[in-house]
Amino acid sequence: MSPTATAAVRDRLRIAIQKSGRLSEPARALLASCGLSWRESRDRLFCYGESLPVDLLLVRDDDIPGLIADGVCDLGIVGRNVLQEQVGERAASAQPAVHREWRALGFGGCRLALAVPEDWKWDGPAQLTGKRIATSYPALLSQWLAQQGVNAEVVTLSGSVEIAPRLGKAEAICDLVSSGATLTANHLKPVETLLESEAVLAGPVVPFGGVRAELAALLLRRLDGVLRLKDSKLLLFQAARGAVPELLKLLPDAEPPTVTIIDGSDRLALQALCHGAVTWQRLEDLKRAGANSLLVLPVERMLA
Ligand code: ATP
Ligand code: ZN
Numbered sequence: 001m002s003p004t005a006t007a008a009v010r011d012r013l014r015i016a017i018q019k020s021g022r023l024s025e026p027a028r029a030l031l032a033s034c035g036l037s038w039r040e041s042r043d044r045l046f047c048y049g050e051s052l053p054v055d056l057l058l059v060r061d062d063d064i065p066g067l068i069a070d071g072v073c074d075l076g077i078v079g080r081n082v083l084q085e086q087v088g089e090r091a092a093s094a095q096p097a098v099h100r101e102w103r104a105l106g107f108g109g110c111r112l113a114l115a116v117p118e119d120w121k122w123d124g125p126a127q128l129t130g131k132r133i134a135t136s137y138p139a140l141l142s143q144w145l146a147q148q149g150v151n152a153e154v155v156t157l158s159g160s161v162e163i164a165p166r167l168g169k170a171e172a173i174c175d176l177v178s179s180g181a182t183l184t185a186n187h188l189k190p191v192e193t194l195l196e197s198e199a200v201l202a203g204p205v206v207p208f209g210g211v212r213a214e215l216a217a218l219l220l221r222r223l224d225g226v227l228r229l230k231d232s233k234l235l236l237f238q239a240a241r242g243a244v245p246e247l248l249k250l251l252p253d254a255e256p257p258t259v260t261i262i263d264g265s266d267r268l269a270l271q272a273l274c275h276g277a278v279t280w281q282r283l284e285d286l287k288r289a290g291a292n293s294l295l296v297l298p299v300e301r302m303l304a
Contacts, residue, residue: 243290
């Protein structure tokens with residue numbers, strides 16, 4: 001299929017997300033919180049956008065970068081690990097870059113790590129020289145080995161990488177880790193991090209034209225509002241004028257506050273949007289520094 005042929009005729013935006021797996025629900029929820037809604041088709045592979053001309057294609061996560069490269073989809077929500085592996089693959093075969101990470105989305109966090117048998121005394125990457133390393137991320141691993149100047153054999157496996165050492169297929173592995181429980185169960189320990197990963201919005205390097213450019217800009221505006229609000233709260237409090245400089249030092253994550261003078265007193269009422277978590281501990285610290293009448297309000301939507 002010719003990428004430009006499919007892309008040129010479309011006046012709707014098409015986003016690929018994982019059909020079922022770790023990223024599918026949070027990806028949908030994130031898009032829904034940007035005001036998108038869909039009519040599901042019976043085969044549940046394509047969801048027609050109702051509130052906006054933005055459709056979803058439900059696929060395997062590994063297919064997402066390829067669908068964007070071919071112009072079948074405009075954007076995708078995928079792990080940075082999957083995106084960067086395919087970016088690395090293209091670079092290794094001297095193909096031009098087509099993908100770019102548009103936004104980091106703050107869920108699906110994990111890391112691509114190198115793990116070795118528990119009983120190895122780890123003294124650095126040079127120890128891997130001449131060893132076999134099993135992975136589903138051959139491009140990222142090869143890149144890292146080259147950066148480290150280490151000559152090791154990359155053994156590509158599509159799954160069950162963590163049992164490769166027990167099966168005698170490799171001495172070490174390079175795989176995704178979140179809690180590390182799978183590694184421990186296989187008597188392995190993580191020793192190096194190759195990539196910190198999370199779900200990302202992946203898109204093309206080249207900007208869209210026409211209607212799709214407008215739709216993508218609208219989506220990004222809403223997405224940025226949603227992402228900024230994740231932990232954000234509106235904090236209201238009162239304080240004596242003299243205490244305010246100290247109080248603001250306790251709010252490094254806050255936007256410049258709105259300040260109102262309370263008639264007939266030396267006290268001020270302040271309102272600040274805080275981007276970090278406003279915990280009980282922080283409220284108590286503010287109270288000790290002279291704030292009172294503290295109120296924390298949830299923020300529903302924001303459009304900068
Ligand atoms: P698919 O059927 O779509 O190919 P999959 O089995 O490849 O599914 P999942 O296991 O659902 O995919 O993982 C999707 C993404 O979730 C990973 O690529 C990674 O970015 C992220 N992730 C977060 N934590 C972990 C983890 N502990 N193990 C694997 N992936 C994780
Ligand atoms: Zn996959």
